[in-house]
Structures are given as C-alpha cells and as structure tokens.
Amino acid sequence: MSLNDWSAEDVAQRLSGSGRSAAKRQGDGFMVCCPAHNDRTPSLSLADGSTGLLLYNCFAGCSADDVRRALEDKLGIDPNAPAGDQKDRERSPKKQIKPADEIEVIVPAPEGALRGTLDDFYHSKLGLPSKVWTYRLSDGSPASWVARYEIEDGSKEIIPWSWARNKTTSEEKLRMKSIPENRPLYNLDQIAARPDDPILWVEGEKAADACKKLFPGWITTTTSGGGNAVKLHDLSPLYGRIVILLCDHDGPGYSTGAELTDLLLGRCDLRQVIFPDRWPDGAPYIVNQKDDGADHVERGWTAEKLREMVKQGYELVMPLREIAAPFNLIHYDMVAERKFARQ
Numbered sequence: 581m582s583l584n585d586w587s588a589e590d591v592a593q594r595l596s597g598s599g600r601s602a603a604k605r606q607g608d609g610f611m612v613c614c615p616a617h618n619d620r621t622p623s624l625s626l627a628d629g630s631t632g633l634l635l636y637n638c639f640a641g642c643s644a645d646d647v648r649r650a651l652e653d654k655l656g657i658d659p660n661a662p663a664g665d666q667k668d669r670e671r672s673p674k675k676q677i678k679p680a681d682e683i684e685v686i687v688p689a690p691e692g693a694l695r696g697t698l699d700d701f702y703h704s705k706l707g708l709p710s711k712v713w714t715y716r717l718s719d720g721s722p723a724s725w726v727a728r729y730e731i732e733d734g735s736k737e738i739i740p741w742s743w744a745r746n747k748t749t750s751e752e753k754l755r756m757k758s759i760p761e762n763r764p765l766y767n768l769d770q771i772a773a774r775p776d777d778p779i780l781w782v783e784g785e786k787a788a789d790a791c792k793k794l795f796p797g798w799i800t801t802t803t804s805g806g807g808n809a810v811k812l813h814d815l816s817p818l819y820g821r822i823v824i825l826l827c828d829h830d831g832p833g834y835s836t837g838a839e840l841t842d843l844l845l846g847r848c849d850l851r852q853v854i855f856p857d858r859w860p861d862g863a864p865y866i867v868n869q870k871d872d873g874a875d876h877v878e879r880g881w882t883a884e885k886l887r888e889m890v891k892q893g894y895e896l897v898m899p900l901r902e903i904a905a906p907f908n909l910i911h912y913d914m915v916a917e918r919k920f921a922r923q
Contacts, residue, residue: 609628682747829855
C-alpha cells in the first residue's frame with residue numbers, strides 16, 4: 581500500500597487528536613496537525629484529487645517531501661512497496677483541488693485590494709474571524725494577514741491569508757495561503773521606524789499586542805505560522821539590535837526560542853525575559869505551563885508592576901549566552917527548560 585491508497589478522510593481519522601489537535605473538516609477536505617513538525621493546532625490540509633491522489637499542504641511551511649515522509653511513517657507505509665491498484669482508484673473520481681504551485685502570492689498587496697473589514701476574511705465554514713492581524717513591509721504596505729476564528733467547542737482556528745494570483749487564469753484575490761519564504765516580521769514597519777528601540781519577540785500576534793502594555797518602550801514582534809516557520813522569515817531587520825525573547829512557557833515555546841537563538845546569536849544583542857515568580861507585594865506568582873505574555877496581562881501584570889520588581893532588585897532581563905537545546909515536544913521537559921533559565 582502506498583500513501584495514495586489512503587483517502588483524505590482516512591488519514592484525518594488516523595491523525596486526529598483530542599481538543600485543539602482534533603481533525604477538522606474544511607471545505608472539501610480536512611485540517612489536521614502536521615506530523616512533519618511539532619504542531620499544536622491543525623496546520624496540514626488534506627484533500628482527495630480527481631485521480632485518487634492524496635493532496636496535502638502544510639500552512640506552517642513544511643516541504644511536500646517532509647510531509648510525505650512523515651505521513652508514511654505515521655501511517656506505517658513502506659515507501660518502497662508497490663502502489664495500490666490505480667484502476668480501482670479511478671473508478672471513484674473525486675473533486676480536484678488546485679495544486680498549490682498554481683497560486684502565486686503577491687507582496688505587497690495592491691493598494692485598495694481589501695474593503696478593510698472582517699468581511700474580507702469570511703470563511704465558508706468558520707464564519708467571520710474574531711480578529712485579524714496585518715503583517716506589513718518596512719514601508720507600511722500590507723504583505724499578508726493572519727485571522728483568528730473561534731470554534732464552538734472553545735478552541736480556535738488560525739488561518740493565514742495573502743493576496744494571490746492564479747497563474748493559469750490570472751485571477752487575483754485574497755486566498756488562504758502563506759507567503760512561502762522571506763516572510764516579514766510582525767510590526768516590521770515599527771522596527772524600521774524606531775531603530776534605537778529594543779525589540780521583544782513573543783510567539784503569536786495576540787501576545788505581541790498584549791506585551792505592548794507590559795513593555796511600552798519596546799517594539800513587539802512575532803513570526804507567522806507557528807514555531808516551525810521561524811526559518812521562513814527574513815530575520816535580518818533584527819541584526820545589530822537589542823532583541824529580547826519571551827518564550828511561551830511550554831516545550832514547543834522554548835524549542836522555538838532555541839531555534840531563534842541559533843539563528844540570531846552573534847548577530848544581535850540577544851537577551852531573554854525571566855518572568856517574576858512573585859508579585860511586588862511578595863505574594864507568589866506561578867507561571868503556568870503554556871503561559872505567554874497575554875496570560876500575564878490578563879492576570880494583572882502591568883508595566884508599573886514590572887518596574888516595581890526591577891526597583892526591588894529583580895533581574896527581569898538576562899543575557900542569552902548559549903543555545904538552549906530543543907525540548908522533547910511531546911512531554912514537557914523541566915530539565916530542558918532550565919537551560920533557558922538564569923545563567
């Protein structure tokens with residue numbers, strides 16, 4: 581049996597997890613957690629092609645070869661085994677999905693291309709997004725968008741959008757697609773406009789916006805597509821700057837921080853935030869697993885309270901002198917976390 585003997589639905593059922601990692605139907609296919617990277621929310625699309633071929637695309641940026649190998653490993657497929665009976669597959673042709681390489685992302689988006697409302701990002705299954713973040717180039721022109729959709733079970737769906745052209749028909753419109761490479765950083769226009777200000781990197785646009793309240797003199801930034809897509813961004817605007825990391829407090833979060841450290845160490849003044857374990861009045865503060873900057877703001881932390889901690893002698897920002905080993909991303913590894921602790 582080969583990978584093409586599997587239907588999209590069968591693969592989705594096999595890969596489906598629980599909670600946020602559960603497979604979700606989207607259009608004519610499914611969204612599942614990508615087995616080629618440490619995916620916390622579904623970023624791999626699956627669909628059936630007209631000739632029975634299984635079509636797949638990772639929105640976080642994994643290559644087709646990496647996804648294929650990971651799927652074969654997950655499904656127990658021997659890639660050297662003969663393919664299934666092609667005639668059997670052709671008896672039940674399925675709706676064809678356009679190959680990803682027919683669609684070309686256009687950066688920047690044309691001026692006036694969007695109406696400027698949430699309606700631009702309406703999803704046939706998920707409805708209107710609750711929030712849309714715009715990624716801009718250094719001159720402020722829009723490059724791409726990230727939309728958040730609320731699911732009835734309390735989970736969320738994060739979908740990238742870009743202005744794109746169909747190479748065959750020349751039709752241009754907004755599509756659910758990421759910039760393939762050299763993606764801009766979030767708030768890149770501010771990074772360019774404020775060359776002397778420190779830059780705080782966090783994971784996720786929501787956390788980046790929230791951390792403006794904690795560190796009003798800093799520029800907050802993040803990367804799109806999750807931790808596995810960090811390498812797909814142009815990080816050169818960070819070179820020569822003071823860059824401070826505030827990692828999500830879990831395995832994937834610190835692993836992403838480790839990758840960023842690997843990419844940036846020696847190219848910028850790299851530091852990290854060690855969030856306090858107590859409030860200014862001495863009461864204990866517990867940093868829970870998966871916490872990010874937005875969680876700290878929601879619990880009552882403010883810029884004034886952090887300043888008070890610094891006045892009391894707490895060292896909030898520490899130099900990052902060595903590369904932290906990646907986490908075991910399946911089991912939370914406290915030993916690995918300590919490699920990102922005080923040095």
